Amino acid sequence: MGLLASSSSSSSSLVAVTVVLGLLFNAAVLCHGGISSSYRRVATELNIDMPVDSDTFYVPPGENTPQQVHITQGDHVGTAVIVSWITPKAPGFSVVRYWSENSTKIRWARGTIETYRYFNYTSGYIHHANISNLEFNSKYYYKVGAGKYARIFWFVTPPAPGPDVPYTFGLIGDLGQTYDSSITITHYQNDPLNGQAVLFLGDLSYADDYPFHDNVRWDTWGRLVERSAAYQPWIWTVGNHEIDWAPQLGEPVPFVPFSHRYHTPYEAAGSTAPFWYSIKRGPAHVIIMAAYSAFGKYSPQYSWFNQEIQKVNRSETPWLIVIMHPPTYNSYQSHYMEGEPMRAVYENTFVKYKVDIVFAGHVHAYERSIRVSNIKYNITNGLCNPVKDLNAPVYLTVGDGGNLEGLSTVMTEPQPNYSAFREPSFGHGMLEIKNRTHAYFAWHRNDDGYAVVADSVWLTNRFWYPTDDSN
Numbered sequence: 001m002g003l004l005a006s007s008s009s010s011s012s013s014l015v016a017v018t019v020v021l022g023l024l025f026n027a028a029v030l031c032h033g034g035i036s037s038s039y040r041r042v043a044t045e046l047n048i049d050m051p052v053d054s055d056t057f058y059v060p061p062g063e064n065t066p067q068q069v070h071i072t073q074g075d076h077v078g079t080a081v082i083v084s085w086i087t088p089k090a091p092g093f094s095v096v097r098y099w100s101e102n103s104t105k106i107r108w109a110r111g112t113i114e115t116y117r118y119f120n121y122t123s124g125y126i127h128h129a130n131i132s133n134l135e136f137n138s139k140y141y142y143k144v145g146a147g148k149y150a151r152i153f154w155f156v157t158p159p160a161p162g163p164d165v166p167y168t169f170g171l172i173g174d175l176g177q178t179y180d181s182s183i184t185i186t187h188y189q190n191d192p193l194n195g196q197a198v199l200f201l202g203d204l205s206y207a208d209d210y211p212f213h214d215n216v217r218w219d220t221w222g223r224l225v226e227r228s229a230a231y232q233p234w235i236w237t238v239g240n241h242e243i244d245w246a247p248q249l250g251e252p253v254p255f256v257p258f259s260h261r262y263h264t265p266y267e268a269a270g271s272t273a274p275f276w277y278s279i280k281r282g283p284a285h286v287i288i289m290a291a292y293s294a295f296g297k298y299s300p301q302y303s304w305f306n307q308e309i310q311k312v313n314r315s316e317t318p319w320l321i322v323i324m325h326p327p328t329y330n331s332y333q334s335h336y337m338e339g340e341p342m343r344a345v346y347e348n349t350f351v352k353y354k355v356d357i358v359f360a361g362h363v364h365a366y367e368r369s370i371r372v373s374n375i376k377y378n379i380t381n382g383l384c385n386p387v388k389d390l391n392a393p394v395y396l397t398v399g400d401g402g403n404l405e406g407l408s409t410v411m412t413e414p415q416p417n418y419s420a421f422r423e424p425s426f427g428h429g430m431l432e433i434k435n436r437t438h439a440y441f442a443w444h445r446n447d448d449g450y451a452v453v454a455d456s457v458w459l460t461n462r463f464w465y466p467t468d469d470s471n
C-alpha cells in the first residue's frame with residue numbers, strides 16, 4: 001500500500017512535471033531558431049580510414065623523393081610562403097628552387113631539416129623552406145628534390161592587402177583520412193567558387209585515435225592533402241587531435257607531431273608561439289586562436305590577442321575573421337558548451353571590435369548562427385539569453401571534413417534561437433569576399449554535385465555596413 005501510494009504520488013508529480021515541461025517546450029517552440037535541415041545522407045561508406053597503402057595517399061616514385069608537400073603563408077601579408085616536404089630515407093637536398101611564371105630567373109631558398117621521435121615512431125626528414133620577397137598576385141613555380149625525382153608545383157600569391165580586392169577562402173575542418181575526407185578535398189578542388197587558400201579549422205590526421213598515436217597516420221594524411229595543399233596555402237588552426245599529449249607513452253610534451261610537420265608565420269605576427277597568430281590576405285585580417293593553449297587573462301595568448309585586434313585596420317583589411325577549433329555557438333549535443341571558456345574570455349572583445357565571422361570546427365557537422373552575443377550576463381543580473389546583436393559576428397561551424405569518428409548527428413531540441421541553420425553532413429565551406437561591404441558564404445555537402453550550394457548567406461561587413469541586419 002505504501003508502495004502504491006508513493007508510486008501514485010510520484011506519478012502525479014510526474015504528470016505535473018510533464019505539464020510544466022510541455023509548457024516550457026511550447027514556449028521554446030514559439031521562439032525557436034532557424035532551420036534544422038531534414039536532409040539525411042545515405043550512408044554509403046563506413047567511417048573508416050583508407051588503408052595505409054591506398055593510392056589516395058600519393059607516394060612518388062623514388063625511395064627518397066620529396067613527399068607530403070604542402071605550403072602555408074610565410075609572412076604577415078602574403079609575399080612569403082613556407083614550403084614543407086618530407087624525404088623518408090635521408091636528408092637529401094634541402095633547397096627549393098622557384099621562379100615566377102614568365103621569368104627564366106631561378107631563385108632558391110635553403111630549408112631547415114628536422115626529425116622527431118614519438119613513442120617507437122621515427123619521422124622522416126622534415127624540410128621547411130621560407131621563400132620570400134615574392135610579388136603579389138603572381139604565379140610561381142617551385143621545385144623540390146633534385147635530379148630525375150625532382151617535383152614541380154605552383155601557387156599564386158594573393159593580391160596586396162586592400163579593401164576591395166576580391167578573395168575566396170575555402171573552409172575545411174576535422175578532415176581525417178576516410179573515403180569521405182578524400183571526397184571533401186575533391187569537392188573543394190572542383191567547386192566552381194574556386195577557393196584560393198584554405199582556412200583549416202583544426203583536427204588534421206586523427207592519428208591519435210590509433211594505438212600509440214600511430215604517427216604513420218600523420219604521414220598518410222600529408223600524402224592525402226598534398227593534391228591541394230602543395231598548390232595553395234592551407235592556414236593551420238590547432239585542434240584537440242593535434243595535442244598528442246600521452247605521458248603514458250613517454251610523450252609528456254604536447255603538439256610534438258603537429259609542431260614539427262606544420263609551421264606557421266607566427267613570428268611575423270608578433271606572436272610567441274606557433275599556435276596563435278594572424279595573417280593578412282587580400283581584404284581579410286585573419287586571427288587564428290589556440291583553444292588548447294592557455295588563453296585566459298594574463299596568458300601570453302590573451303595579451304597578444306588584445307594587442308593584435310587593436311592593430312586591425314579596417315580601411316586596409318575590412319574583413320576581420322577569427323578562427324578557433326571549438327565552436328562558440330553550437331547546438332549539437334556533441335561538444336555542447338565546450339566553447340564557453342573561450343566565449344567568457346573573448347566574446348566582449350569580438351563584439352567591441354566588430355569581428356565579422358568566427359569559424360570553428362570540432363563538432364562534426366555544419367551550423368550557422370545569426371549575429372548573436374551573450375555579453376550582458378554578469379552572474380547576478382539574470383540576463384543569460386543570447387541576444388541578436390548587430391555588432392556581433394556570425395558563427396560558422398564547418399567541422400564536417402569527414403573523419404573516422406563520423407558525423408555528430410544528435411541536435412539539442414528545440415533548435416535554439418541563435419542557430420540559423422544546422423545539418424550533419426560532410427562537406428566544405430567557401431567564403432567569397434567581393435568588396436568591403438559584401439561577402440558570400442556557401443556550404444556544400446559532399447552528397448551533392450560540386451556546384452550545388454546547400455546553405456548560403458550574404459554577409460555584410462560590420463565596419464563598412466554595420467546597419468544591415470539581414471543576418
Ligand SMILES: *[C@@H]1O[C@H](CO)[C@@H](O)[C@H](O)[C@H]1NC(C)=O
Pocket residue numbers: 120121212
Ligand atoms: C611500435 O609498438 C607497437 C606496440 O608494441 C608495435 O605494434 C609496432 O609495430 C611498433 N612500431 C614500430 C615502428 O616499431
Ligand SMILES: *[C@@H]1O[C@H](CO)[C@@H](O)[C@H](O)[C@H]1NC(C)=O
Pocket residue numbers: 100101102137138139
Ligand atoms: C605572365 O604571362 C601571362 C600571359 O601573357 C599573363 O597573363 C600573366 O599576367 C603574366 N604574369 C606575370 C606575373 O607577369
Ligand SMILES: *[C@@H]1O[C@H](CO)[C@@H](O)[C@H](O)[C@H]1NC(C)=O
Pocket residue numbers: 074075076080082130131132133263264265266267268
Ligand atoms: C620568411 O621570410 C620573411 C622575409 O624575410 C619573414 O618576414 C618571415 O617572418 C619569414 N617566415 C618564417 C616562417 O620564417
Ligand SMILES: *[C@@H]1O[C@H](CO)[C@@H](O)[C@H](O)[C@H]1NC(C)=O
Pocket residue numbers: 313314315316
Ligand atoms: C589604414 O590603412 C589605410 C589604407 O591602406 C592607410 O591609409 C592608413 O594609413 C592605415 N592606418 C593606420 C593607422 O595604419
Ligand SMILES: *[C@@H]1O[C@H](CO)[C@@H](O)[C@H](O)[C@H]1NC(C)=O
Pocket residue numbers: 378380381
Ligand atoms: C550586474 O547587473 C545588475 C543589473 O544591471 C547590476 O545591478 C549589478 O550591479 C551588476 N553587478 C556587477 C558586479 O556589475
Ligand SMILES: *[C@@H]1O[C@H](CO)[C@@H](O)[C@H](O)[C@H]1NC(C)=O
Pocket residue numbers: 031372385386387388417418
Ligand atoms: C531567444 O529567446 C529568448 C527568450 O525568449 C530571448 O530573451 C532572446 O532575446 C532570444 N534571442 C535571440 C538571439 O533571438
Ligand SMILES: *[C@@H]1O[C@H](CO)[C@@H](O)[C@H](O)[C@H]1NC(C)=O
Pocket residue numbers: 434435436437438
Ligand atoms: C559589393 O559587392 C556587392 C555584391 O556583389 C554589390 O552588390 C555591391 O554593389 C558592391 N559594392 C561596391 C561598392 O562595389
Ligand SMILES: [Fe+2]
Pocket residue numbers: 202203239240241325361362363
Ligand atoms: Fe576537435
Ligand SMILES: [Fe+2]
Pocket residue numbers: 174203362363364399403
Ligand atoms: Fe574533430
